[in-house]
Amino acid sequence: MAKTKILGFAGSLRKDSYNKALLRAVQELLPEGAELEIFNLEGIPLFNQDLELDQPEKVREFKAKIRAADALLIATPEYNYSVPGVLKNALDSASRPYGDNPFDGKPVAIMGASIGMLGTGRAQYHLRQSMVFLNMHPVNRPEVIITFAQQKIDQSGRVTDEETRGTIQELLKALIAWTNKLKNPS
Numbered sequence: 172m173a174k175t176k177i178l179g180f181a182g183s184l185r186k187d188s189y190n191k192a193l194l195r196a197v198q199e200l201l202p203e204g205a206e207l208e209i210f211n212l213e214g215i216p217l218f219n220q221d222l223e224l225d226q227p228e229k230v231r232e233f234k235a236k237i238r239a240a241d242a243l244l245i246a247t248p249e250y251n252y253s254v255p256g257v258l259k260n261a262l263d264s265a266s267r268p269y270g271d272n273p274f275d276g277k278p279v280a281i282m283g284a285s286i287g288m289l290g291t292g293r294a295q296y297h298l299r300q301s302m303v304f305l306n307m308h309p310v311n312r313p314e315v316i317i318t319f320a321q322q323k324i325d326q327s328g329r330v331t332d333e334e335t336r337g338t339i340q341e342l343l344k345a346l347i348a349w350t351n352k353l354k355n356p357s
């Protein structure tokens with residue numbers, strides 16, 4: 172059977188980002204039969220609707236990779252109680268022009284790490300709201316909401332907390348099952 176191709180991207184450009192670390196952990200935790208490609212959002216220009224018919228190369232590349240993937244995986248921080256501009260800008264850019272939305276019908280899983288006590292929950296719910304219009308199909312459970320990331324991800328960027336690693340693994344299993352179910356609904 173062909174492998175489930177997952178495209179992952181993080182809503183942080185920071186070199187030592189905890190959310191980038193989550194995606195690296197996924198490389199270690201992926202079940203058999205699935206593969207992950209990580210796409211770096213760095214270099215996507217600020218969206219300008221005047222230019223939406225002449226998309227920058229980086230946006231075209233992103234859209235092509237979204238289309239080629241069976242499923243998406245987003246790891247995002249929370250900025251000021253919401254989705255970071257980097258991630259929202261990437262979603263807005265890739266979703267245009269109207270009628271050329273590569274997110275349409277895509278299964279997607281969300282996870283997020285923050286240094287605070289609510290661990291990106293508010294950002295994740297705002298992200299889910301955008302997914303309604305984009306017609307994405309997010310996994311509902313488990314919600315991977317990683318609080319106090321500095322205690323669970325070490326200085327080398329390794330996710331050391333076993334419970335966190337277990338929850339990520341559960342999310343990956345759920346994403347793959349959900350992707351298969353959407354492909355073969357019977």
Ligand SMILES: Cc1cc2nc3c(=O)[nH]c(=O)nc-3n(C[C@H](O)[C@H](O)[C@H](O)COP(=O)(O)O)c2cc1C
Nearest residue numbers: 183185188189190191248249250251252285286287
């Ligand atoms: C502009 C900005 C806004 C932030 N707002 C929040 C917030 O609303 N909630 C939260 O839990 N952490 C917030 N933080 C702290 C982030 O959790 C922390 O910077 C985290 O490391 C960002 O994720 P990253 O490591 O993947 O870059 C904010 C950080 C920045 C830079």
